[in-house]
Amino acid sequence: MTEKRIYNFSAGPSMMPLPVLEQAAAEMTNYRNSGMSVMELSHRSKLFEEILFKAEDDLRTLMNVPNNYKILFLQGGASLQFSMVPLNLFRASRKADYIITGSWAKKAAQEATRFGEVNILASSEDSVFTYIPDVDPAKYSKDADYFYITYNNTIYGTRYTSIPNTGYVPLVSDLSSMFLSEEIDITKFGVVFAGAQKNVGPAGVTIVIIRDDLIGFAAPSTPVLLDYKTHADNDSLYNTPPCFAIYMAGLTFQWVKQQGGVAALQKINEAKANLLYQAIDDSPLFRCPVAKRDRSLMNVVFVTGDDVLDKEFIAGAKERGLSNLGGHRTVGGMRASIYNAMPVEGVQALVDYMKEFEKNHSK
């Protein structure tokens, strides 16, 4: 079974650690002598509660989440957070600052305009989001209810390397494509969220980490399932949670711990990214359009500048078991998503193929 595994560079759903998949397979039909699959367990059962609370506990340890933050396991994807954030955080001025670093940020800002006033502080759309704009802190709205950034821009291959200091204004960030890939100081944020299918597990669960003092201010007309308070008060068990996806996320957290935690994975992720960016920067054929300072550790975007050649490269890669290297449908070119589960051997195999391709296509 395992020898047929390939290196999957998909942006999401994406590669998961093999030991996690193998453990899930071993436990698939009979979880801990219950005679049932995790998928068949009541979400009110002791066995499932143990899965949920252990996942929460492990994540709290991995990210150093203090006790005045709640960890919630929700549904609706990262995209539902584009609505839940404004629905819950607009409470005084009903204004928020957004920085537009890609289409996910744009969608989030667009959605927020339905509920309040959105102030776009900066955008890098004029150069196809190839950099993270610097914004003068004097431009931040002092009375904003929150300040929003997308930490890692999955489609364009950029990331924040230093986060805005927003003072008393809660900083909100979409961490979907960088969750647990590098150390972050959670106390700098009011709310962070991530869809699981990039770095944590299967699609279906969205993790929200929110500071206590931001919970409980949704307007009375807010649907009960879209109020963070509903989920915080009920330990993510107000209604049936995405049980199996939470179980898989929990196995991934245990795997991250076994790797030495987030700091250890960050080192590996930096080594993987350096290997690939170096190969691109040294190449006579490939180039990376992203500003050096802002390059993502997780999503590496590169092009030859010739669409036909790009397609040939992607097809040849697939034949070698290096799959899903096509760039996002809106930008083209190549994108290698090298999340936590991608081993350095996978990146090395890609670099080797790039060198071979270069040789065969030297001008």
Ligand SMILES: *Cc1c(COP(=O)(O)O)cnc(C)c1O
């Ligand atoms: C994938 C992605 C999303 C969308 O996630 P869904 O779970 O499909 O809603 C949002 N933001 C970022 C940064 C992403 O990478």
